[in-house]
Amino acid sequence: MAAKKSLTALPKAIRRHWKPLAALLIVFGIGVLFLVPRGTSQSRITVSGAFALYPMMVKWAEEYQKIHPEVVIEVSAGGAGKGMSDALAGLVDIGMISREITQEEINNGAFYVSVTKDAVVPTINSSNPVLQDLLTKGIKKQTFYDIFITGNVTTWGQVVGTGEASEIHVYTRSDSCGAAETWAKYLGKKQEDLTANPRATGVYGDPGEATAVQGDSLGIGYNNIAYAYDSTTKLPVAGTILVPIDIDENGKIDENESFYDNINTILHAIQTGAYPSPPARNLHLVTKNGFTGAAKEFVKWILTEGQQYVPETGYIQLAQEKIQEELAKLG
Numbered sequence: 001m002a003a004k005k006s007l008t009a010l011p012k013a014i015r016r017h018w019k020p021l022a023a024l025l026i027v028f029g030i031g032v033l034f035l036v037p038r039g040t041s042q043s044r045i046t047v048s049g050a051f052a053l054y055p056m057m058v059k060w061a062e063e064y065q066k067i068h069p070e071v072v073i074e075v076s077a078g079g080a081g082k083g084m085s086d087a088l089a090g091l092v093d094i095g096m097i098s099r100e101i102t103q104e105e106i107n108n109g110a111f112y113v114s115v116t117k118d119a120v121v122p123t124i125n126s127s128n129p130v131l132q133d134l135l136t137k138g139i140k141k142q143t144f145y146d147i148f149i150t151g152n153v154t155t156w157g158q159v160v161g162t163g164e165a166s167e168i169h170v171y172t173r174s175d176s177c178g179a180a181e182t183w184a185k186y187l188g189k190k191q192e193d194l195t196a197n198p199r200a201t202g203v204y205g206d207p208g209e210a211t212a213v214q215g216d217s218l219g220i221g222y223n224n225i226a227y228a229y230d231s232t233t234k235l236p237v238a239g240t241i242l243v244p245i246d247i248d249e250n251g252k253i254d255e256n257e258s259f260y261d262n263i264n265t266i267l268h269a270i271q272t273g274a275y276p277s278p279p280a281r282n283l284h285l286v287t288k289n290g291f292t293g294a295a296k297e298f299v300k301w302i303l304t305e306g307q308q309y310v311p312e313t314g315y316i317q318l319a320q321e322k323i324q325e326e327l328a329k330l331g
Contacts, residue, residue, distance in 0.1 A: 043294035044072045049083015049096030050178050051206035052224040053283050056116060057096060059313045060306050064298060071294060079205070081176025084110065087286045093295040095286040098178025098224065099185075105286075112286040113326040115302050117316040119270050120182045120279035121228050121260070123210070123236075124243045127217040131241065133160035138246035138253040145187045147220060148172065151199040156218070171212040171221035174202030178281070179209075183222045186278040214239040222279075226314050229263040242266075247276060263314055271316050282318070291330060303327050 047057055054077040061073040080097045087095030088108055101112050122144065128134060137160055139147075146153040147168060157164035172194040173180040180191040187193075195202055203212045206227040213219040214237065230237055242260040244253045259269040269275040291299050303323055310317045318326070 042070055042072050045074070045094065045295050045298055046092040047073065047075045047094040047096060048078055048086045048092045049094075049286075050080040050098035050283070051077045052080075052098035052118060052178055052226065053096035053116075053285075055226045056283075056310070056313050056315050059309050060298075060302050063306065063309055064301055071298070073298070077205070079173075079175040080178035080181070084286060088288055090288055093287060094291075094299070097284040097286050098281065099181040100281075101284065101286065109288045110286050111288070111290045112284045113291075113299060113303070113329055114282040114284050114318060114322065115299075115326070116283050116310050117270065117280065117318060118225050118283060118314075119266070119275055119277075119281065120179050120186075120222050121225055121266070122183075122220065122222050122243045122245065123213045123228055123240050124220050125213055125215075125217045126236075126239055126241045128156065128241070129166045129217070130156045130160045130162060130164050133162065134243050135241070136253060137161075137251060138244040138257065140246045140249045141187065144245075145189075148183070148200070149187055149189055149193055149197060151197045154199065166218050168199075169216050169219045170197065170200040171203055171209055171216075171219055172197070172200045173204070173209060175204050177205075178283075179206065179222060179224050182278045182281050186276065210237060210240065225263065225266060229266075229314065231314060234262045234264060236260075245276070267311075267314070267316055283315075296330060300327065300330055303330075 054075065057075050061075055065071065065073065080099050083095030083097055084105060086092040088105070088110060097112065101110055122139070124134065139159060143153055143159055147170060153159060154168055155164065156166050156168055174195065176191070180194055184191050184194050194200065201212070203209050206224055209221045210223050210227045213221045220243070228236060228240065228242060236242055244257060244260055246253060247257050248254065256274060259265040259274060266275065270280045285299055287295065303326055307317055307323065
């Protein structure tokens with residue numbers, strides 16, 4: 001098993017998509033501060049949580065700032081677990097969550113609204129020794145289970161039914177996050193079952209997971225789609241390939257299962273239900289007991305005017321009925 005390595009560098013796609021300073025800040029969990037002119041009466045909104053929602057929230061904050069320069073918005077990424085704990089502790093006004101909200105969290109005061117949709121996708125290195133077989137045959141859910149959960153599938157030859165003896169290097173998330181919870185749920189398990197696999201290397205954050213696979217020809221991992229595709233080319237991040245899921249488990253990737261070539265095709269697959277759920281999921285904003293004041297107005301804007309920025313940022317708009325349902329919850 002490859003030794004753990006430093007994985008804090010951001011993928012090229014992330015650097016292109018955000019300002020260089022923002023890219024550095026996300027790694028160190030500091031976040032982005034949108035400033036307002038001196039002398040202006042200010043309202044301050046603090047946001048933390050899921051890497052999955054970070055790019056979308058940065059875009060929403062930037063656009064909201066343009067029409068409400070009196071509002072200061074601080075956005076930081078650190079995983080869905082941090083978003084939930086910060087929100088329930090009253091440390092932030094809004095937590096970004098990329099997994100289901102538990103009943104226990106609701107009992108502890110978690111109030112949430114869904115704001116957009118994306119998915120978690122399995123990734124491999126573009127120099128994988130059995131790449132063509134993987135693209136033709138895909139990987140069945142049980143095989144993913146035996147790679148990520150039990151560790152019983154240890155070579156790439158076992159995955160595609162050949163004699164290829166190269167060892168699989170498994171990467172999973174070390175931080176409490178929606179991506180890991182969602183991927184584990186697809187496999188019928190929980191995040192702790194992914195980290196319990198002794199063959200897996202834990203890495204921090206979506207950027208770390210993407211970089212791990214990008215730098216290891218034998219690696220396999222999973223990412224939120226915003227970190228799997230280059231925002232400029234709309235293609236998979238250089239050095240990585242999305243490995244197709246053999247959904248009907250017939251041993252080959254049929255035309256209706258082949259939608260990973262670019263971000264537009266997979267977004268369409270998620271929207272139409274062709275990509276399974278999970279790993280497709282809704283993304284949420286959460287607070288303690290209920291949104292109030294400036295934070296409430298910001299969330300209302302996200303669910304109305306702010307929805308126009310969802311497709312261009314690489315996410316999927318919720319159905320109009322769902323948006324109206326979430327607005328009704330806000331009151």
